[in-house]
Amino acid sequence: MAFGCWVGVVVLLSVWPSVRCSDLPRGAIETACRDRYLLVTTQLSFAGNKPRFEAVDADGVHPITKQYGSECGYMFSILPLRGHAELRASYFSCHTDNQDDEVFTFSFNLITIDANGVEATYSVTATCSLPLPWSPREVSCEENYMEVSMRSDVSCLSGTTDAWTAALAHSSATSTWQVMFQQEGQQLIPMSFSEARELGYVFHLTRGRLVFRSPYTPRSVMGSINGSVVEVVHPILFSRQRWVVMMVDWIVACSTNEGMYDGAGLVWQTPTLLSPLVSGLSGLESSKISMGVDGQLLDEPITAERGYSLDISDTTVQISIPFNAAGGYRKSFVMDNMYREFYVVHLYYEQIFLDDCGVETRLRLHRPMNTPLLIQHLSIINQTVLEDRVFTVYLGNLSYDVDLVVVKLNGHDFTIPEANKSGLVITMVPQPNSTLHAYILRVPFEDAVVHKLYSPEGLLQFSLDINYTLVILPQEEPFYYLASVVAQFNDVFPPVFKGICNEKSISFQMDHKSFDYLWEVGVGPYILTTNLAAKLGYIMQNDSKSLNLEVPLFSVGYTYKDINLKQFYGSFEIHSRLPKTLEVKSSLAKACLFQTTEVIVCSTEGVVTVVTDVTLAIPGAEPNGTFLLDSTCRPQETDDTRVLFSFGLHTCGTRVQHVTYENDINVEHKSQSVNAPVKSRDTASVVTVRCVYPLSDLYKLFAYWRFEADSPGVGTILTRVPVKSKCSVVVQLKRVVKLLQLFTPDSLSNHSISAHLSTHYPHHHQKTVDLHNYFQHRP
Template sequence: HGRKRGQEVTYTFTKTCSPALPWSPREVTCEENYMEVRMLTVALFIQSLSLAYRSASVWTVRFQKAGQQATTMNLQEARTQGYVFNVAHGRIVFRTPYGQPDSDSIMVNDVPVEVIQATLFSRQSWVVLMVDLVIACSMYQGSYEDGGYMTWETPETPFPGLNAKQISVGLSGELMEQPVAESRGYIIEKRNNTVRIVIPYSAEGRHRTSVMIGDLFEFFIFHLYMEQISVDKDKVETRLRHHRALTTGLLRHPVITDNRTVVEDRIFTIYLGDIPEDVNLVGLELNGQLFTAPFTNTSTCEVGEEVHPDTTHGFTLKVSFDDPCVIQQFSTEDAVVQYQLDVNYTLTIVPDDEPFYHVASFVAVWTDLTPPAFDAFCSETGIVFRLDRRSLDHKWEVVIGSDPLTSDLANQYGYIMSNDGNDLLLEAPLFTQGYEYKNITLEGFNGTFEIYVRDRETSNIQSSTVKTCPFTAEELIVCSTDGMMTVVADLSLAVPSGGVPASTNLLDKNCGPREADDTRALFSFPVNTCGSVVKLSHGHVTYENRILFDPELLPVTTNTSTDIDRVTVQCAYPIADLHRLFSMFRFEADTTVVGQISHSAKLKAAIEPTTALHTPLPATPQTTGLIAVRAARHPPVRYVKVLSSLHNTAKKSQYFNRQIKGFD
């Protein structure tokens, strides 16, 4: 039966089945909506009954009900009341629906049984033919027990004079002998002449259905197939077959959520489980943001399905703490961050796709509020710092020296910075603001750069990243905060033919190089020694010295009339940053400052100063107001103090003249 182009169409289908086993002399079937008995008969009886069906007045059937008078009718009348009498394959068949007026409901060992007793007889001449047709079927509806079992009961011998011989059970037409059934979790036991069958709810062949009635419920249907073989005293076999649809009531089936989050992983891991096979997940709402199936996994949010042997399935939801849909609440007082994820699952029951919802809320507290950590590595031209940004990094700021790192600061100091919101990349080229230089030799030196991370609210430094890398340079000048000038100078044009850089000295002939090779020399000295000249002008204190060659060290034949290079070195300190200006004992400044190496014979590119704060040198120095002091001649005062608050040049000059009185 079906539909074709909107019209109902009926198709003929014929199916013939043969029993797997030979018929027993008596076959009793208790179907879901009728009872039947098939009995082997003699040929004469079969012939007579066939004739009776052609002339129904020959045979009579009598129904006997306990405590009542028997009811007698011919076969035609019985047929109109729903009874069936037939002859097939050498057997007489009697079939009746349940609940007929002639049937009887009794209790056998507390088991409800429906019984119908029919006697079929005929008198022909001097021969009387009679057969008793008795059917008894258990009407037990089954009961669902805690632990997931369906129980069904039937009398061990529903017919008098029979002894039970064998029991087989199964579901949905599949029959198993008792040992096999028990190996699959069935329980078959006899108690007080009653057979009790216990079926596990997960037995193969059972059917389950989900239903939504305010909440998720389920019920199970077990199409029980049971066969009892009994024998009488003459060893005549009776086979009783039961076909029963056992149905549980509505059973609540709660969907569970298991919070499997490990806070240290910074990922919400939520398991939605024990979902029946006929229920599907079709949607997710995460803090109000809707996602629908099929789900597309991302780096911060993914959904995975798990299928279980018991035909249930589950879904695992993973959401990073850093995902935009996660709510973050920072507690300054407790120094913790609370992450909240509200999940609304949308599920549907197939095949009707009836939706229902499961809501759950999850909270994770992050107590390890560590400041961001940089990775640092060396390059040929400087030091590179890299930071993988996290959602909480806005709580801190990156600082170089005392200034927050911004795009303007990077442009001002010549840093190369890129920031795409996920990664921060900062390259500090060599000789830019913030470097510290140590272990300076002719072969090379170490450059160190340090960046800090501080709390935005308190401005307290929380951590720092320091990186030291080896570098090389042809020329170099370092003006340190403690007043040391370190110079690596190319003297290839400053030394006459026949001379060597090791024979050079500063204005004070006693100050020679610490190291020298064929073309270069390294000097390191306090700025106020070795004959340095101190000049004050335009807000700066400049220490100047010169690298000279002693002609007396040349061979007699050497011609020194050739114009040789004069190498001048300078360190200029801003007066505003200078705390103390000593000509003898001590020197102290806020920052490293600008240094310069000048070649007179052949101009070379000045080396960039290694400074923490880039302070450009003043324009061409003016001689007006300058004070020149030969540092080798010590003044009578202990130090010269430069006040940055003295903005008037005339006042500055008067102040310095008073302080350095007695200088040559």
């Protein structure tokens, strides 16, 4: 008989194991019965150092080394991508208990060494039952060996003339089984099974099957078929029994292609028919081809969903698996701060074919494939929507073993918990249709870490420099990835004010725009707020659409010029500025022409300008006969009742009371004689004018003995009148109410102050209100 053997892919079987683990930590070992082998896995975290296995049978223990495994049907490997060690044991492995080729019992010792160098041994047993009947011929091409088994009653006329001749020539010498390895151009030399075993070949007879197993060396022959590398072993067994010579012609051929990376995925190719398997008169015809991963065949809908492709032609079979498709594994590395990785797939392939005798052969193949070490380009997508005013940055294409630990935003470091507590948001999300994941970073434009740049041309730019710190697990090896995002708005300008002149006030109006929050509205050095407006006597209305501000005449913040008895200019300035630098970006100084009634102005240059009606103090007094404490200081302008004085704070006999400057307007009295007029010092005939300046200006006064104020003073006109002019107290009170509101802890109305003074000063003969006495007497 001649038996051809070919490569096949292992099929996943629905076989239930019976496993006994003695003194084994829970979950440390897992076993699974597959189609034609037992799978044993152990977690590396449990194993500490690399674990090792021993096969156990009645004869003792047998260490499963690399060489011994390839001879006896064991494939052991460390799989760091999955985090475990893996042992695959053939049902026909050397030390497996075989019951009628139907039930197979395995016994192993798992030996581990912990971090302290202490060795521990654990017993593992498993029993697998055969769910799928054996095909007449079955071939398994493992990673480290080739194995073929066939039913002992399969017969079909085959074999070469040279093989029969050699078998007949040597069979007369002995009746025991011998083996010859046929190689092209070399003489067939018989040897015993024990001699073949020393070369690494194993021949085994079960109750109903013949088994042959071979490492890929030393006597295999390498060849190429349709561009694929094929390894062939051609043993011939023969024996003479009386007048009959029996011969078993085995040819084992395995495709050893490792696959290739074509830039898009992994590609593996094998001949559709392996011609070395065709021996003598036998032929070979493929009937079914299937593919899968990790020892499990997959149906067509699943392979299509994952993007796998199986292309079959008359000469070749080609399998393509896209990079990062489900069923494979990625492993990440860092080299020179470059994120690199490779992708690994454990291909499982099966082919069924028939020979000329109608005998079915099932071929199975295990083949790991991996890409070269690739530079992995992360994907940065700026998903920011300007209207949301939030930076939204997508960092994707990260493998499962890559974690984000820190983000540096414009130089400020945040861990993910810190960022989420600070109003930033970092979210890990899966990528659609892949095993990858991504991170989404959200940072509001107004956050303190965001850089803002504004140009006078109305260009507003928000920018964020991001430095991602990522680590490769489990070793936590870090690498860094940089990104920058910019959001830009055009036609962004500071608030625009409109000013309107009223009879006794100036009104300002500003329509709100979307970016007004970038600036603050100010009056002088102060931010315009509701509290400030109430304190200074402004009338302010502010809603979502506009800001309206009415500033009564003589309120704090006014400046005056060109004062005469008929009219004067009063101006008030409102501006917008940057909150941090206080740099003024836009302003409106509205100047209005007002009619002159009574005015007192204390300028920052230390000049007092006053217009007052002197006849209120002395009915019938002549304005052109008035003077100050220094009698040489006369009015610049007069009319029938009023005078206009303008004098420096250190001139005209002005009194200094702390930071209060006072002067008196005196009225000349005509003598009954022809003598010259006499200056009156009677308080009943004196008008006192007073300017109060902030304390902060004192240092300039004492340092230079000259006046330099940062802001105008607050002026009052204090006229002394007879008792009969009681009603004028209320008139004068209106003049000083603004001053009282500035320096008192609460805001008092004219009516409340009038009522209070009426109570405490019922018999006062002067119109003068002394603030010191007022505060001493107020409740």
